[in-house]
Amino acid sequence: MAANRNSNANCELSLCQPCLNMDTITDANIFCRTCDELQCMDCSKVHETHTFMRSHTLVDANESNIARTKFNMKGIDQCILHQKDLEYFCEDEETLCCSTCAIVNHRKCQSVVDVKAAVESDRKRSYAKVKLQEVKEKAEKIINSVVCSKRKLEEDVTDIPVKIKKRRDEVNKMFDELEMSIVKQAKSLQTETFVKLTTKQLQNEKYLADITTCLETIDEVYENGTSIEQFIVEEKMKEEINLLHTNVDEECKGLETMTVNFAFDEAFNLPPLPFADYVSGQLSLKSHLSEAAGIITPVDKAIKITPVCCVDLKQSKDDEGEPFYTGIDFLPDGRLVVVDNTNKKCLVYNEKLEKLGSYQLSYKPLSIVAISDEAVMITSGNALRLDILRVNKSNQIILNRTKMVTTKYDSICVNDEGNFVGGTYDYSRPVRIISLTGNEKDINANFPKKIYPIETSACTYDRNTEKLILTDKYEHTLYIYDTKTNTRVVVKDDKIQEPRGVTVGPFDTIFVCSKNTHSIVQISQTGRIVSSHKTDMEYPRTICISRDKSFLVVSNACNGKRKLQKLQLTY
CATH class of the missing domain: 2.120.10.30 (TolB, C-terminal domain)
Known part of the structure; x- marks a missing residue:
């Protein structure tokens, strides 16, 4: 993903920033050095409308030599309640807040600082990416384990007719009935188990998709965003990341590999017909923790x-x-x-x-x-x-x-x-x-x-x-x-x-x-x-x-x- 963003950097640099903020894509013709912003011809006319902006330095966008691509926050830096910029960080409650929130909800807190000060005090905020990478690896291992379990389950069920056919050579017709009965039971177990496994797989594929989206956002803001933007994205995504971490860890606890097996009893006597009612063998569905489950069991358990x-x-x-x-x-x-x-x-x-x-x-x-x-x-x-x-x-x-x-x-x-x-x-x-x-x-x-x-x-x-x-x-x-x-x-x-x-x-x-x-x-x-x-x-x-x-x-x-x-x- 990073390679694609780099290759498209020149294209992004030529887009009008005010239009982007309104979800509109327009080519930029002007760069205002004072506003530090690319603008199209229509948006740049604001410099003629307002007297205090007439002193701004405007240059051709192609000659601006802009050092970086701005990260589009897409409203992440806005307060949901008051639609204001998130300018402050409450260190007591570890939450971002706008000027209204700071006055109304955090006036009793001991330490409310502006975002820039918070960024300066904690410049290497790697929590989100490290945590997401950890959760991503777990989700991938869960999906791989489920896929292996389904494949093994299918192989086991397929192997049952082979076992039965070997013994059928000795008892001919009676084993035909045995095969039909046991395979039917096995298929029923397979179908029932597949539903459960598929549900688990789909759920974790959703988690993986959410994790990937979060990682892409974090990669982009760390490549293209300012330290303040990086800080805001990390804080805003913390709750979602923790929820993903909790959900995937919960999925880990019940991760099992499902297998099905058929075995003959050692003492085998030919019973009266119908043979399927008296077969000296039992179809069983077993489960055991897979190797992957051992790897992804949460390690931060209390000792x-x-x-x-x-x-x-x-x-x-x-x-x-x-x-x-x-x-x-x-x-x-x-x-x-x-x-x-x-x-x-x-x-x-x-x-x-x-x-x-x-x-x-x-x-x-x-x-x-x-x-x-x-x-x-x-x-x-x-x-x-x-x-x-x-x-x-x-x-x-x-x-x-x-x-x-x-x-x-x-x-x-x-x-x-x-x-x-x-x-x-x-x-x-x-x-x-x-x-x-x-x-x-x-x-x-x-x-x-x-x-x-x-x-x-x-x-x-x-x-x-x-x-x-x-x-x-x-x-x-x-x-x-x-x-x-x-x-x-x-x-x-x-x-x-x-x-x-x-x-x-x-x-x-x-x-x-x-x-x-x-x-x-x-x-x-x-x-x-x-x-x-x-x-x-x-x-x-x-x-x-x-x-x-x-x-x-x-x-x-x-x-x-x-x-x-x-x-x-x-x-």
Whole structure:
């Protein structure tokens, strides 16, 4: 579609804009540089009628060198109630409004800004296209599954006469009657099932057509429209998109592949006639979830979190103060490795959270990540070093090697083989890529234009979806960056208050520690708040998930009440 619009750009540029607004197609002869508009001869006469327009600069349309094609809003930017331009955006209720709506309906709202200001504060609005693409893929998979089911159903029904004919060679006439009876039943089942499947197919073809129309509109406005026009289209289409998302997801839940089968009983005795009444075989219609249904099952389902064990973190004889676990991670075998910032230690725990071994560091560690079966990497912040330690099967911790870096790193996680994603502080970019050899490079993403002090941000990376997640503590915000499309989702919600530690769990769902609500919040990759789980501790801070996605461990930052807790994930 995009290619066709580009090829017709010159044609669109030669049309009169005022006539287009009245759904009339007229060739443009004049371009008014002051109005920034193409006009036909009749429409341009308005410059002679009104005195204040006589100073406008008019040039020949062919010599105007217009930089872009205007996007025809077709009334989308008009208030339905008052037929006025949608000039304002209520941030409290997340809705567009005209000047009358702003005064009458939103005068008690805290933040009503003009559309231009709203666009400037959120320039990368990718929600509509990402959501539509997701729904489109689901709808296509549903239709493909239904078509395959119908084809399989037809193949199964066609195969039944073949089975019967093989046995009919032995019993001749009686199998003629059997064939007629069973095929008739099978055809009846086929007809009945086809009606249901066809209804489902037609409904989802309608959804797909609506999705395609929405996508075409969004593609066009992003290619030809201004940022304000893009913003308005996104907001106006949000309700329709959410409805399509809900409808297609509902269709997913009941998606089944229908098959029909005929099987003979092992003990087969020739009964008295009529044979069809005594046939030792049963015609059955069966259904089972197709492979496609497994793919399109909604992944943002709530995950149950159940406490398993918990230990209080008390100061021991050789400790300088109360333990403060700023980094935790699972080894592949289920053991837990942690770093104690207060006492400059790296420790290892078993599955019951019993301490097995420790290693004394020369600096205050900030974070830890398991990089192999028996190796971990630790960040040091101001020390500007990354230590790689070996944690052997006997729970001995040995320093393997040290890599010096130029940036202060707080959080760290695995990116791919040999590379890591490091959350920075006191640096111009909040996230960098670090190699095993110590090489560092920036990531090309639309990060907030700010420098994070220590303890105000954390990051993680989802290798399955290539999404980068970043928390902003004092903005009470979580950013989800798609590194493939260079788009982002901004998540703000009352359930997220001073977020810190973040990790990725089952179905690529995101878990983030919300300090001031004393909870762990579950978020989908599209930015939807799935659930919130209250913890048995105040100010949860650091979090990690086991390799098999079965267990979650969290520690907190409450002085005098610090804990380390293990929880089981059920889904």
